[in-house]
Amino acid sequence: MTSRHDFRTVSSEDLHVGRVVALRIDEVEMPGGGTAKREIVEHMGAVAVVAVDDAGEVVLIHQYRHALGRHLWELPAGLLDHDGEEPVVGARRELAEEVGLDAARWDTLVDVAASPGFTDEVVRVFLARDLSEVDRDVQGEEEADLEIHRFGIDEAVRMVFSGEIVNASAVAGLIAAREVLEGRAEPRQSDAPFRDKPTRFAARKG
Structure with a gap:
């Protein structure tokens, strides 16, 4: 078997380093012998939660x-705060x-690469069960504006296929959750290895 090309980065230039993302241009060795430029958006990585109640x-x-x-x-979700934070x-x-909830049971559903052609953002989606209410600590104006609703899992999946839900991690997480809840798939443990967890932007933030 022929060995695969390793796409070595020969140079890298930062165009923007912001609070949430960074943008860089990498010059990459291509299989034909030349190089090509790739615009890459660096991201902290994120988590999302399919929280299912007893009903x-x-x-x-x-x-x-x-x-x-x-x-x-969308699902309840947010950025990983720092590189060492465990996703769960x-x-x-x-x-x-x-949403003012905690869960006694956590499982890993799916890891979603948002758009790997130009960003390293990957979202880990968890299934949370055995829910209980806790005090909700609103963190900003956007969270103060959000509305919280509950839907049957079948209705939520219908909303995916009707185009009412388009957020990538919500689409993947809801479909995966129904497979697990109906016994057709097994989730991973909550601390399963996260191979593609972004690290470069977190390292910049120190």
Whole structure:
């Protein structure tokens, strides 16, 4: 078998380093012998939570997303705060902050590469069960605006296929959660290895 080309980066230039993302241009060795430039958006990585109550309903939020210019149906989610934070710890924090819930049972559903052609953002989606209410600590104006609703898992999946839910981690997480809940798939442990967890932007932030 012929060995695969390793796409070595020969140079890298930072164009922007912001609070949430960085943008760099890498010059990469290509298989034909030349090089090509690749624009890469670095990201902290994120977590999202399919929180299912005892009645089989899933918690969704309706939140404004400026990039699309409208409110979207999404899962409770948020950025990993720093490079050393365990994803399930971040997920538990976001579930409490956004919807005022905690969970006694956590499993890993899926890892979602948002758009690997240009960004290293990967979202780990958890399944949270055995829910309990906790105090909700609203963290900013966007979270103050969001609305919280519960839907049956079948209704939530219907919303995926009707185009009402377009957020990538919500689409993948809801479909995966129904497979698990109906016994057709097994989730991973909450601390399963996270191979593609972004690290470069977190390292910049120190």
